[in-house]
Amino acid sequence: MIYLDNAATTWPKPNQVTEAVAKSMKYYGANPGRSGHKMAIRTSEKVYECRELVADFFGLSNPANVVFTQNSTMALNFAIHGILKAGDHAICTVMDHNSVLRPLFAKSPDVDVSYLGADSEGVIDPSELEALIRPNTRLVAMTHVSNVCGTVTPVEDIAKVCRQHGILFLLDASQSAGIIDIDMQQMKIDLLAAPGHKALYGPMGTGLLCINTDFELAPIMQGGTGSYSKELTQPLELPDRLESGTLNLPGICGLAEGIRYINRIGIANIREHEAKLTAYLLDGLSRIKDINIIGKKNTLGRTGVVSFTHNSKDCVDISSYLSSNFSIATRSMYHCAYKAHEALGTSDGGTVRVSLGVFNTLSEIKILLYALKNMM
Ligand SMILES: Cc1ncc(COP(=O)(O)O)c(C=O)c1O
Structure with missing residues (x-):
């Protein structure tokens, strides 16, 4: 998983x-x-x-x-x-x-x-x-x-x-x-x-x-x-x-x-690891047609909690697709913070949220990006 x-x-x-x-x-x-x-x-x-x-x-x-x-x-x-x-x-x-x-x-x-x-x-x-x-x-x-x-x-x-x-x-x-x-x-x-x-x-x-x-x-x-x-x-x-x-x-x-x-x-090393993966993830997401990154588009002033939407696909469907086909666990829709969704412009349907941890690796992010690129 x-x-x-x-x-x-x-x-x-x-x-x-x-x-x-x-x-x-x-x-x-x-x-x-x-x-x-x-x-x-x-x-x-x-x-x-x-x-x-x-x-x-x-x-x-x-x-x-x-x-x-x-x-x-x-x-x-x-x-x-x-x-x-x-x-x-x-x-x-x-x-x-x-x-x-x-x-x-x-x-x-x-x-x-x-x-x-x-x-x-x-x-x-x-x-x-x-x-x-x-x-x-x-x-x-x-x-x-x-x-x-x-x-x-x-x-x-x-x-x-x-x-x-x-x-x-x-x-x-x-x-x-x-x-x-x-x-x-x-x-x-x-x-x-x-x-x-x-x-x-x-x-x-x-x-x-x-x-x-x-x-x-x-x-x-x-x-x-x-x-x-x-x-x-x-x-x-x-x-x-x-x-x-x-x-x-x-x-x-x-x-x-x-x-x-x-x-x-060390927190500095944890931050560095997450920033590296986040940068790769943001760059990869920005290259996938129809995907919109929500929030900051680079690693400045942000952590490894990354949300995105899709121009035609529902967030829940994307999370289900990732889970069923690739065993990738993400969260979708509203994240117990509806006012934030209103501010971010995602109050209609929410977002798919990818959130990183200390054990995640670059190859896992690559698989996620591959899965999203090949979504039908
Ligand atoms: C910003 C924020 N505050 C509070 C909570 C609630 O945390 P807990 O599940 O430990 O009660 C969460 C959980 O996701 C959160 O993201």
């Missing part, structure tokens, strides 16, 4: 990730933070080890500010619902995923939401942000990289404006964590949501909320934390404040190995 659906979740996972998951079931089978026996202590140490790795990876000084979630959606919901109160105003962009758009919309009419626009290549102009800011703007939330077309958001410019106005900045790093270097302190990112299962190469069922602010998020979930058991109120300290219930220990052990894997290869 040629797997080109890495924006949905990466596959395959590095061997060390699958091995760590299996090993955790055998040797770290206790509930961390709940009991004082040897295996429980060993398991708690494993969880802390992963927190430290994540904190280090995103430039956070305190590992306690790393909250484990099931996915990026859960992390975004924890942040959005934990921050916004009635009377607040929030800003996001038209390039955002439903994991940002829907929780924000769910707060209406108590919370007003404004949308920063994008051009036909998915580019956001940070100078347009100031005009949307109101005295009651509490949160700016947006994606780092478009999951539709791979366009990169100018995060540092946006974050600077947010700091100047004392507004919290939440970055949806679902399509960037593990692909673009992120230092939350340097880049002035207050909150970061990331999936463990995409470009961090951890298992599905893992996600992260990283917190770089003193703002005390209201927990949207309460329950057992193994701490302050006599109290009926949720503990105030992080991560317990937001981390109720039993953790996904096998997932966390796998995620730790995913991060170690990336650290060993």
Whole structure:
């Protein structure tokens, strides 16, 4: 199989990730933070080890500010619902995923939401942000990289404006964590949501909320934390404040190995590999009759998430053809980001999305281009 659906979740996972998951079931089978026996202590140490790795990876000084979630959606919901109160105003962009758009919309009419626009290549102009800011703007939330077309958001410019106005900045790093270097302190990112299962190469069922602010998020979930058991109120300290219930220990052990894997290869090398394949793919697509590349046409300001349409063929039919005849996995139609499709001019039918990962090779891209060229 040629797997080109890495924006949905990466596959395959590095061997060390699958091995760590299996090993955790055998040797770290206790509930961390709940009991004082040897295996429980060993398991708690494993969880802390992963927190430290994540904190280090995103430039956070305190590992306690790393909250484990099931996915990026859960992390975004924890942040959005934990921050916004009635009377607040929030800003996001038209390039955002439903994991940002829907929780924000769910707060209406108590919370007003404004949308920063994008051009036909998915580019956001940070100078347009100031005009949307109101005295009651509490949160700016947006994606780092478009999951539709791979366009990169100018995060540092946006974050600077947010700091100047004392507004919290939440970055949806679902399509960037593990692909673009992120230092939350340097880049002035207050909150970061990331999936463990995409470009961090951890298992599905893992996600992260990283917190770089003193703002005390209201927990949207309460329950057992193994701490302050006599109290009926949720503990105030992080991560317990937001981390109720039993953790996904096998997932966390796998995620730790995913991060170690990336650290060993180096993000710069991962980026270089993806850029090389993306350049080849874009060039090849631009030469195929009737195919239109959506978003940026070269590798500047974009990642290896590449969308295209066809002048006469339906996107779903193209993905089915690729899967049935060549075992090539892509995704088609709308990618949980309809406003982005409107901005990109693909609201009528969506796109075929090819998304690259660290294990893809040039010969796989060549087969994809051959398949598309020979489509009847
Ligand atoms: C930009 C973006 N945000 C959020 C998500 C949601 O991620 P998860 O599936 O981990 O909840 C995705 C998933 O594709 C995404 O691409």
